[in-house]
Amino acid sequence: MSVAIASAASLMLSCGEQSCTFVVMASQTLISSLLFCIFADRPPTKFASGRSLYRPESRCCGFCSTREETGSFGARGRNRGGRSTRAAEHRAYECVQRLDQSKAERMTMAGRLNGKSSIVTGAATGIGEAIAHKFAREGAKVIVAGLPTDPVEDVVHAIRARGGVAEPFLGDVADEVDAQACIALAIDAFGRLDILINHAGVFPEIAECQDHSVEMFDYIVRNNVRSAFLMTKFALPHLKPARGVVISTGSEAGEMGEPTAAPYGGSKGFLHAFMRGVAYEQGKHGVRALCVCPGPIDTAWTHKETGPMNEQMEKQTLAGTVLGRRGTPEEMANVFAFAASDEASFVTGALIFADGGTTIAKGGPGEMVPSFVREQPKPTLDLRHSHDGLKGKPVENRMH
Ligand SMILES: NC(=O)c1ccc[n+]([C@@H]2O[C@H](COP(=O)([O-])OP(=O)(O)OC[C@H]3O[C@@H](n4cnc5c(N)ncnc54)[C@H](O)[C@@H]3O)[C@@H](O)[C@H]2O)c1
Known part of the structure; x- marks a missing residue:
């Protein structure tokens, strides 16, 4: 894109981490209007001089991506280009840019979730533990929510030991009273709620439908479906003023026919449709909703020794991935961090499959993957x- 622009305007451009070199070969007026129009994502801003300048949201100009580069660009523009009006334009840009400073900094600094308040359910073990740690590392304050028997306090302690901000919530988020108490804790502790991660879930039984116990079906619906509904319902009044996001953990099983796990897959299919509905109706408030849908991940669930899978199912599950392996909890947490951040501001109603290619493959591609x-x-x-x-x-x- 920038190459095409440069040739069209007869520009030679070199833009690095710390510096920006800009040589103007054609008339300044032509270049200014061309560049501003091309990079603009907002209506023009009028300055006292009467000039109209476009202001990209997080750039000092079309070519620089950080505020630091603005000074460098301005100085070089004056020295090399010998155009004082260009330097003035960039000082004006800097003024306008300050209006967007906090958002721009949030997006360019290391902590992509800086200052955000979040709840992660099912956060004491497995993928949820990784999400809680990742969010804290990215600057979010985290309510670590789990059952009273889960190692919630341990995760909170570990986050705090690394300088993060976390509060424990011990309760059953499929229970109405507990779900409300969890939201209330986030508001009490952090004053607002930006991110809800409906991650709590269970996978208790492997059996064909005729053999699946009714008791475990109810258990799945309660912990996978009811929990996400209650938490979303009680979180929305707080997510609206924050223009927040709710992310539910879906699954490849919610997309594909999964033999011996049909009730579990059905519960995840509910979440996929539920998030899409919430995304549609809450979009008018600026609230996003989506699912991150993992494939087989390296937690208790996918090992025959610690979960419901037998040897055959474990083998088939791994063979079904294009990458021939389980994903890691951290690989999932990376996707959640992006989806919850302002970088994903146009992502809503989406099902983001992070499944090692399981849902696009047929046969057993994982068997052909070298070690x-x-x-x-x-x-x-x-x-x-x-x-x-x-x-x-x-x-x-x-x-x-
Ligand atoms: N592991 C996988 O391969 C995989 C694949 C696709 C989707 N997922 C999804 O990821 C999520 C977690 O999976 P995991 O493998 O990390 O399992 P996990 O068992 O380690 O984590 C789930 C956590 O949720 C908690 N929990 C369950 N019901 C709860 C409730 N009502 N209230 C509070 N906490 C509750 C559990 O105690 C547990 O700590 C689930 O939603 C699951 O459907 C996992």
Whole structure:
């Protein structure tokens, strides 16, 4: 894009981390109007001189992406281009830019969730533990919500030990009173709510439908469906003024036919449709809603020793991924962090599949993947409870 612009305007442009070199070859008026029009994403701003300048949201100009580069650009523009009016234009840009400073800084600084208040349910183990740590590292304040038997306090302690801000919530978010109390804690502790992550869920049984217990069906609906509905319902009045986001954890199983896990897949299919409906109706308030949909992840659920899968299902599950391996909790947390951030401001009603290609593949592509490709990336989060999630829960494999 910038190459085309440069040739059209006869520009030579070089833009690096710290500096911006700009040589003007054609008339300044032509260049200014061309560049501002091309990079504009807002209506023109009128200055005292009567000039109309477009102001991109997080750039000092079309070519620079940070405020620091503005000074560098201005100085070089004056020295090399010898155009004092250009320097003046850029000083004017800087003035206008200050209006957007906090948003621009949020998007360019390391903490992409700086200052945001968040609730993560199911945050004490597995993927949820990784989301809680990742959010805290990205600058969010986190309510770590889990069942009273989950290692919630331990995760909160670990986040605080690294300088993060976290508060524990011990309760059952599928219970109306507890769900309201969880939201109230976020408001009491942090004064607002920007992000709700409906991540709590259960996967208790592997069995074909005729053999699946009614008891475990109810258990799935309660913890996967009712929990997300209640939390969303009680969070929305607070998400509206914050123009916040609600993200539910969907699944590849909510998209594909999953033998021996049809009720679980059905509960995730509900969440996919539920988030789309919420996205539609809440869009008018600036609230986003979407699902992140993992494939097989390296938690208790996908290991035959710690979850309901038998050996055959475990093998098939991994073979079904294009990358031939489980994803890591941290790889999922990275996707949640993006989806919750302002960088995803145009992403709503979406199902973001982070599934190693499971939903686009047929057959067993994972079996053809060489072992060096199957290696998981090295973790950067210090997770202690990745495989603890099913401890103390009713877990059954009926496929013997
Ligand atoms: N692991 C996978 O392969 C996989 C794949 C797709 C989707 N998911 C989804 O990711 C989420 C977590 O999976 P995980 O593998 O990290 O499992 P996990 O068991 O480690 O985490 C789930 C957590 O939710 C908590 N929880 C359940 N019901 C709750 C309730 N009513 N109130 C409060 N806390 C509750 C559990 O105690 C547990 O700590 C689930 O929503 C699941 O459907 C997982």
